[in-house]
Amino acid sequence: MCATCGCGEEDAKATVINMQTGKHVHVHADHIHQHSHEHSHEHSHDHTHEHSHNHSHEHEHAHQGSRTITLEEKILAKNDRLAERNRGYFEALNVLAINLVSAPGSGKTTLLERTINDLKSQMQFSVIEGDQATVNDAERIKTTGVKVVQINTGAGCHLDAEMLAGGLKQLDPQKNSIVMIENVGNLVCPALFDLGEKCKVAVLSVTEGEDKPIKYPHMFRAAEVLLLNKVDLLPYLEFDMEACKKYALSVNPGLKIIEISATKGNGLSVWYQWLKDNL
């Protein structure tokens, strides 16, 4: 049963909640057949069709021996294909889609609230919030006045392209706007799943320790920008800023690093300029 709305959608892998209308939509992982047909023909023609005549003959031959089918298929191919569809959708609308990734508690939602409130007179925003459960973050974003959709992943530890597509249908973003996707707080899994975003922006708070970039290299390698948040707390911490930057650049030499405080405002003008330059 869906824990959010109480309906009997047992197989739903995620629930999308439109905060404007209150509508709940379930995303099901049942599109595999639809999307992988093209691939099965491309890859397995010579192997399947040469040896077997048609499906009705399979059983006669089955006991005489097995046969090996070469697949060479990427396990994440389905997600990658769906992500490309999302990317095309964003391009057609001239939408800048940012996939915001971090550990839980780094300040992603606070950063979003502040960014939207400071820039909403200059550019349009809408937000997809990803969490395992609750609409708490979406409620916070809703107070800024922008459109927001919550995706609850249930047992899932990351958003995937299919969930995002379900969320975008509800969000219906404007042309020439920014879509902020706040991924599930997790420094491992979201690195693997392309959503179709323009880039990943990682947030690391200085309370987390300077060695996070080398402890979780996949995420910092996948990101284009690193926001080092909560720098207003540095006087109270033993955080080695230079070491943190060195670690981050060692896993991703092209990473753009910006020191910010989402609550006090330090460095935010640099972040805002980056957004403007990329819209």
Place this chain on the structure above:
Amino acid sequence: MHELGITQNIVAIATEKAGSQKVIRLKLQIGALSAIVPDAIRFCFDICADGTPLKGATLEIEEVAGRGKCNMCGAEMPLSLLAGICECGSYDIRCVAGQELLIREMEVV
């Protein structure tokens, strides 16, 4: 944790390709730098395969070691992390092997 979802993907892809046939062996290729733990895939596989044409199938995992190539001097080196430092002093290393995540083949009857 994401290995459960990945294993469900693997089983879904193989189930579709298998059609009415039974899969008795499935071979995967997993790179050491892919962020996927082979043992976690093995742990999830039997649960995910239950009730599908893959039930009871042998799971073979070919692991690929990480290799990097320096973008500055072109030297190749083993990589145990997605980051490294080249003998020339550069950190600008791209991963040339170890990020594989593939279903290579399956044996059906």
